[in-house]
Amino acid sequence: MLNAAIVFAFACIAAALLLNFWRLLRGPTTPDRILALDTMYINTIALLVLFGIHLDLTAFFEAALLIAMMGFVGTVALCKYLLRGDIIE
Amino acid sequence: MTAMNRLLPQPLFSLFLLLVWLLLVNTIAPGHLVLGTLLAIALPLISSRFWPDRPRIHSPWKLLRYIAVLLWDIGLANLTVARLILGPTRRLHPAFIHLPLELENEFAIAVLASTISLTPGTVSSDLSPDRKTLLIHALDVEDEATTIATIKQRYERPLREIFESC
Amino acid sequence: MLDTLIALFLVIGGAFALIGSIGLARLPDLFMRLHGPTKATTLGVGGILIASVLHFSSRGDGLSLHELLVTLFLFITAPISAYLIARAMLHLRGDDKP
Numbered sequence: 001m002l003n004a005a006i007v008f009a010f011a012c013i014a015a016a017l018l019l020n021f022w023r024l025l026r027g028p029t030t031p032d033r034i035l036a037l038d039t040m041y042i043n044t045i046a047l048l049v050l051f052g053i054h055l056d057l058t059a060f061f062e063a064a065l066l067i068a069m070m071g072f073v074g075t076v077a078l079c080k081y082l083l084r085g086d087i088i089e
Numbered sequence: 090m091t092a093m094n095r096l097l098p099q100p101l102f103s104l105f106l107l108l109v110w111l112l113l114v115n116t117i118a119p120g121h122l123v124l125g126t127l128l129a130i131a132l133p134l135i136s137s138r139f140w141p142d143r144p145r146i147h148s149p150w151k152l153l154r155y156i157a158v159l160l161w162d163i164g165l166a167n168l169t170v171a172r173l174i175l176g177p178t179r180r181l182h183p184a185f186i187h188l189p190l191e192l193e194n195e196f197a198i199a200v201l202a203s204t205i206s207l208t209p210g211t212v213s214s215d216l217s218p219d220r221k222t223l224l225i226h227a228l229d230v231e232d233e234a235t236t237i238a239t240i241k242q243r244y245e246r247p248l249r250e251i252f253e254s255c
Numbered sequence: 256m257l258d259t260l261i262a263l264f265l266v267i268g269g270a271f272a273l274i275g276s277i278g279l280a281r282l283p284d285l286f287m288r289l290h291g292p293t294k295a296t297t298l299g300v301g302g303i304l305i306a307s308v309l310h311f312s313s314r315g316d317g318l319s320l321h322e323l324l325v326t327l328f329l330f331i332t333a334p335i336s337a338y339l340i341a342r343a344m345l346h347l348r349g350d351d352k353p
Binding site for chain 3: 056
């Protein structure tokens with residue numbers, strides 16, 4: 001049953017990533033694309049953790065934490081750029 | 090007491106740092122307890138200059154209660170939003186709401202804004218320059234006044250009790 | 256028993272992550288799209304992380320709580336990202352002038 005649940009969750013996250021990618025390509029505005037990227041990195045964390053459960057390995061945790069931090073900093077930097085036309089004030 | 094205050098300017102922040110450290114190394118071995126405690130004491134001391142007005146927490150128990158309410162509401166929020174997203178989109182009534190703020194502490198306002206973003210159908214999107222009104226976007230509003238009253242009663246009042254204790 | 260619980264959290268997590276992304280793809284304007292990712296996706300990832308906590312804690316080598324750190328981090332950062340994206344959009348539309 002655990003395996004079935006893992007497969008189901010993998011399918012959900014993969015579909016979610018495809019939808020995000022579609023929004024990323026389609027836009028129409030830059031904030032839309034930033035939001036799509038933001039959601040994509042959150043979904044990637046889910047995918048990594050899921051893969052860790054599937055393989056029974058804890059080593060993916062650090063990667064997930066790093067993606068969470070880098071993704072957040074990236075989103076903030078992109079938004080700041082749109083707001084000010086400059087990243088470092 | 091003053092020596093204690095000088096050593097631990099923000100006791101709850103220190104406790105939080107210790108917890109984060111223990112979670113990060115994922116063990117409660119004595120060595121990491123000591124190292125975590127040292128970091129939890131040193132980091133607030135080093136960074137104390139960067140806190141322009143330090144939030145004072147008047148009642149930690151109310152804070153715990155607030156967090157419990159918040160977690161429960163996040164669960165509810167997701168069911169609501171899931172229903173709205175999967176339902177017909179034409180029937181939604183999105184709207185911008187101006188929420189007049191009574192909170193004055195910056196940190197408390199930040200907590201309130203984050204709370205609003207995580208709870209049913211509302212995302213906080215702008216704070217006026219004078220910090221008096223918060224612009225909120227709601228996914229589906231029936232009555233603006235009810236939404237404002239709910240937010241004020243459910244989140245702003247406990248936050249005032251926690252951070253301002255007037 | 257524990258396996259059932261883990262499976263339940265995985266299914267809930269996956270479903271909410273998908274619902275959030277459906278919201279992102281389906282709703283008609285940016286401010287409405289913000290709602291999906293900030294709430295549903297965050298909770299979805301939270302569910303999967305809790306499943307991970309349960310799974311690795313049940314293997315017998317002690318509690319494994321560090322996934323909670325990622326959950327905590329996401330719950331703190333998601334509103335900030337949403338706020339900044341909303342402000343960027345208001346700025347681009349020219350609505351933020353006093």
